[in-house]
Amino acid sequence: MKFLADMQKIVFIVVLLLFKGALGQEIVILDEEDHQPIPNVIVYNWDKSRTALSDFDGKCDLSKFDQGERITFTHIGYQNYRSTKSNVLRKGKLYLALTAEQLDEVVMSISKWEQQKKDIPQKISLMNAKTIEFTASQTSADLLQNSGKVFVQKSQLGGGSPMIRGFATNRLLLSVDGVRMNNAIFRGGNIQNVISIDPFTIKSTEVIFGPGSVIYGSDAIGGVMNFYTNNPQFSKTDSLQFFGKSNYRYSSANNENTVHVDFNLGKREWAFLSSLTYNNFGDLKMGTHGPSSYLRNNYVVTENGQDGLRENENTKKQVPTGYDQINLMQKVLFRPNSNWNINLSAYYSETSDYSRYDRLIRPSKDGLGLRSAEWNYGPQKWFMGNLQFYKNGKGKFYDGLKITTAYQNFVECRNDRDFGEDIRYSTKENVDAISANVDFENKRIGNLRLYYGGEYIFNKIGSTGNEYNIETMVTSPSASRYPDNSTWQTLAGYISGELKAKPNFTFLSGLRYSHVWIDAIFDQTFYSFPFNDADLSTGALTGSLGFSWFPKADLQLTFNGSTGFRAPNIDDVGKIFDSEPGSVVVPNPDLEPEYAYNLEVGIQKNFNDRLMLKGASFYTYLVDALVRRDFQFNGHGEIMYNGELHNVQAIQNAAKAYVYGFEFGLDAFLTESLSVNANLTLTEGIEEEQDGTDTPGRHVAPTFGDFHIVWKNQKLKTDLFANFNGEISSRDMAMSEITKDYIYAVDADGNPYSPSWYTLNFRSQYQLSNAFKLTANLENITDQRYRSYSSGIVAPGINLILGVGYTF
Structure with a gap:
């Protein structure tokens, strides 16, 4: 009986060690800027004979790779990261930086459906939530001005009237989540309706430069400002x-x-x-x-x-x-x-x-x-x-x-x-x-x-x-x-x-x-x-x-x-x-x-x-x-x-x-x-x-x-x-x-x-x-x-x- 009890203890210890070893093989992959988990990061060795994938919480099991093996982490929109498995495990967390390449960005504004920015012939300015947060804009008018591509006029502190390519006010169109904000009393003088949009709630802003009347109708002469x-x-x-x-x-x-x-x-x-x-x-x-x-x-x-x-x-x-x-x-x-x-x-x-x-x-x-x-x-x-x-x-x-x-x-x-x-x-x-x-x-x-x-x-x-x-x-x-x-x-x-x-x-x-x-x-x-x-x-x-x-x-x-x-x-x-x-x-x-x-x-x-x-x-x-x-x-x-x-x-x-x-x-x-x-x-x-x-x-x-x-x-x-x-x-x-x-x-x-x-x-x-x-x-x-x-x-x-x- 004592022998069986000792064997049970040995088996328990071995299982525990294996479990700890498995846990020790896991890392968390995060965005470098906002520290949010990145799902679907692909990890592979030099000949791609072994691969792994991060889950929805950014967690990735590296147990299939050898301790000193050099591995690559890759994800669309982020820069590739290469290191040995042992170096990565010592950190416990891996931070990936956004790629410099911008031609693969997705836009919604041109057709109201997702399209690759590289396929669009019009100029479009994009600002995502991270950029908006970093600018610390008091209003959405300031947010547009901080893009460096839109000029903003102000008659008072509670205001902000964008100017795009020589046009302003009722010759520009505002849209929030796909709904036209321009109404029948938008005037030719400077307007301040854009300040009604809360910068803290904006996921992304897309500004179309030039006419957008095919999709948005009247008023879209100088440009369209879409807030999502x-x-x-x-x-x-x-x-x-x-x-x-x-x-x-x-x-x-x-x-x-x-x-x-x-x-x-x-x-x-x-x-x-x-x-x-x-x-x-x-x-x-x-x-x-x-x-x-x-x-x-x-x-x-x-x-x-x-x-x-x-x-x-x-x-x-x-x-x-x-x-x-x-x-x-x-x-x-x-x-x-x-x-x-x-x-x-x-x-x-x-x-x-x-x-x-x-x-x-x-x-x-x-x-x-x-x-x-x-x-x-x-x-x-x-x-x-x-x-x-x-x-x-x-x-x-x-x-x-x-x-x-x-x-x-x-x-x-x-x-x-x-x-x-x-x-x-x-x-x-x-x-x-x-x-x-x-x-x-x-x-x-x-x-x-x-x-x-x-x-x-x-x-x-x-x-x-x-x-x-x-x-x-x-x-x-x-x-x-x-x-x-x-x-x-x-x-x-x-x-x-x-x-x-x-x-x-x-x-x-x-x-x-x-x-x-x-x-x-x-x-x-x-x-x-x-x-x-x-x-x-x-x-x-x-x-x-x-x-x-x-x-x-x-x-x-x-x-x-x-x-x-x-x-x-x-x-x-x-x-x-x-x-x-x-x-x-x-x-x-x-x-x-x-x-x-x-x-x-x-x-x-x-x-x-x-x-x-x-x-x-x-x-x-x-x-x-x-x-x-x-x-x-x-x-x-x-x-x-x-x-x-x-x-x-x-x-x-x-x-x-x-x-x-x-x-x-x-x-x-x-x-x-x-x-x-x-x-x-x-x-x-x-x-x-x-x-x-x-x-x-x-x-x-x-x-x-x-x-x-x-x-x-x-x-x-x-x-x-x-x-x-x-x-x-x-x-x-x-x-x-x-x-x-x-x-x-x-x-x-x-x-x-x-x-x-x-x-x-x-x-x-x-x-x-x-x-x-x-x-x-x-x-x-x-x-x-x-x-x-x-x-x-x-x-x-x-x-x-x-x-x-x-x-x-």
Whole structure:
């Protein structure tokens, strides 16, 4: 019996040792930047006679390899790693770095389905979640600006209006998770709707440069900005999976305090993702070195019903510019089987009241004071409910099906009161937007892949106006900004194709027809309009044709020709507002769509995965351009508006325009840790009036770019970089900008102009542990005082950003 007991002990010890040995043969493979596990990493020896594969948790068993055997770890998108088995096991964890090669990236924006970026003839800028997190952007407008490829204008801190290739505002299209964000009151003036998108929830951002009307319809003339948010994650086991993250960030330039938290609950068939972000921004402080005309010397205070000027104790503080914002997101993902996914999402964003700073610094007519006592936007609210169905598999006419239905609600308010006046004028807009998209993918016709589908959008606009007497506290109705209960709708169908003519040559082409209807009835209570309604019905056919060619494996040439259009919306047809000092815009129901014709060529050269040079050149011609020009209202060139005589203007098909430019990029990978990247954009643009005279384009950005030196290892990433903008002289400024001389510096001849500027900046991110990540950035190190072209607010001075992230 004793002998049997001893044998049992020996067997137990042997099994235990074998078990320990097996455990000792396992390593975990992680992403070098975010320390997340990498599944499906292939491991093989020199002759590939033995292989292994990492699982969903990044774990890989190396027991089949000999102790001193040299093995290779490989995964698409990551650099290969070679070492001996014994060296790898001593570390216990292996970190893989992303590959320098970018031609195999996948994009969604061109067809709404996954495509290889190398097959796309248009320029596309991509930013993934890691890059977005590293930039520590306060808003999604800042996120676009930090890409180095998009210029952003700001009239106030709570804003950000992108400019792409000489176009902006309602000539660019915003999309969130495949749903069009542009609505029927997107205006030609600078807009701030992009700040409703929470940077903490963005999985990736894709910016298409040039027309995208074949897939996205009206407004996609200068480009398309697609934001894809995080999706819930299913559990890989039968048990409930729970994880999440939280972040805190502080910025010194505007005393920012931001908190964010999200968490994921997942089972095999159900998954839930909840997200909350709260921002508190104080008044923004400008830099020390720059034009003294940018300083905020005084501001308006109202005490006991009386307006007065107060000297600003800190002239670099832009009073008032601060505001608060909250963003919520909830997603529910259901996977009944391997072919179907159903995604129900809800998004909500709301700001506090925030001042329109450029209006608050306008001088009075005598130049001795300020014109406005109040000018602010009421809470900007955005809600979207989005229900999406995805089906993969072999249908009769498709291999993939997407059905996207969405409801959005937009709320905007404007409140303004002149200095010394008792009446505060207010308008409020409420837009209900319903949309439905059906998109198909067909991959079964040899080397031809087809994408086709349809879209319907309906917008209804509620618009009211009132006057409030601050002395008597009496409210009375006044003219609304837009025709109340007006509607805008569009119905469209499209087809596009991708033909792999040769392994190194890909054609892309597409056509779309869109029809747009406008129905608006004008209230004659406050103005005697020479018309009763606007009843527009117009259609547009757009197309594209391009190719991507690799004459050599390391050289890519692209060409793309495309058309785009923008149909008049309610803002064009029916708006009444004071566009600039002394002018008022009135409705004009006699409008037609504007069309853009675009050509683009591009080149990309890869030098041994160490150096990549990229360049693109474009030319866009816009006809029947919808522009604001002088107008006759009931036979008069001037009318009374808000108690003052104003010059009359209206949106008209009154010009042609052409824009051309060049875009350059560089990525150099000097070592595994050290890299350099840079971007440079040059744009020129002219508007041609009906009388043949030429004027500079309003939304043509100055030359701009950036230069980055990035160093990183497994725990630390740093980025020393410079941003720069060129000068726009007075003779190269649009007339509408010259009339806003109070936001510009003054040249030697006393004329307004936009000076050149630069900033030096430093970013760093340290992975303290698998759970904790620390951020320490110092922006505008030399404390420059500058105002970006066309912006009302002066940019931040020296700015310390501190952040901490915790993953649980």
